[in-house]
């Protein structure tokens with residue numbers, strides 16, 4: 001049998017929670033893992049050296065197909081040797097399919113069986129994205145993990161609309177799979193890299209849709225499994241639905257996903273959300289919260305969120321989080337960070353982003369260690385208790 005694109009193994013379990021190892025052509029990733037979001041080829045506000053540094057040690061980041069396709073464009077990235085070389089990052093990259101971004105354009109897009117027509121947010125030009133185009137773009141980017149092109153139904157979709165959307169996603173997944181496979185044979189993958197026990201090709205993940213309807217979600221899972229993928233994702237959550245809806249879906253679907261493949265919950269969430277999802281057996285996460293909130297002055301800490309603008313920190317010489325081992329907390333006070341933020345210094349965003357990412361990545365490190373040592377329930381209980389003490 002040919003070598004696979006990735007290998008995944010579970011090393012320890014705690015209930016449904018699992019700690020595992022995801023082997024990619026660009027290195028080993030311990031799971032559960034948080035993936036910082038690098039929308040347009042940069043994780044906003046942080047250098048790649050910092051992401052690699054032991055403070056953060058991010059093993060995999062995300063790139064957005066939609067944004068990179070429109071700007072700088074695929075020809076540019078291909079001629080610069082693929083996305084890894086273009087941006088200067090040699091660790092693993094996962095690219096989304098553009099489906100979610102196009103869906104988010106709302107009235108600016110038109111969905112048909114063939115694909116989605118939309119106006120570019122950059123220059124207003126008419127563009128067309130389909131499963132085939134998305135696979136071609138992701139092959140040119142050379143990401144290590146490729147996502148199928150899917151359609152996302154709104155959380156409050158009527159049953160018939162949600163069904164049609166789920167069925168369209170299933171048909172698009174098959175088309176994605178076919179085009180993806182032919183692109184791998186054509187060696188269109190710009191990121192190809194030999195790796196021991198792996199094929200050196202890209203991996204393709206399927207996406208389970210079906211809005212808030214559990215029956216549709218189960219059917220979507222079944223149809224996604226029939227097509228067959230290297231890993232499986234739950235999409236279409238955290239799009240404005242009630243939290244309980246998300247947990248009903250994750251609680252139902254995650255344990256039904258193949259145990260020997262990575263499970264990825266797309267676009268979720270807060271540190272509390274990550275822990276909750278881990279208890280249902282999810283392995284991979286991405287979210288813009290640590291970077292986006294860092295730029296608006298909000299820090300995630302082990303004692304809850306802290307708004308650096310507040311006057312109460314004006315003379316506070318304590319770090320953002322007294323139990324955070326990151327280099328920002330080792331050096332700078334809340335008073336100084338507040339001053340930077342209020343005077344509009346770009347360093348405020350840089351430092352808050354660094355700390356927030358360190359907090360998310362460190363939390364996941366703690367999750368992994370506690371699952372491996374059999375202490376996950378205790379870790380989770382203490383983490384939740386501390387969060388309630390709110391910024392003090």
Ligand SMILES: [Zn+2]
Pocket residue numbers: 320321324325326327328329330355356358359
């Ligand atoms: Zn810190």
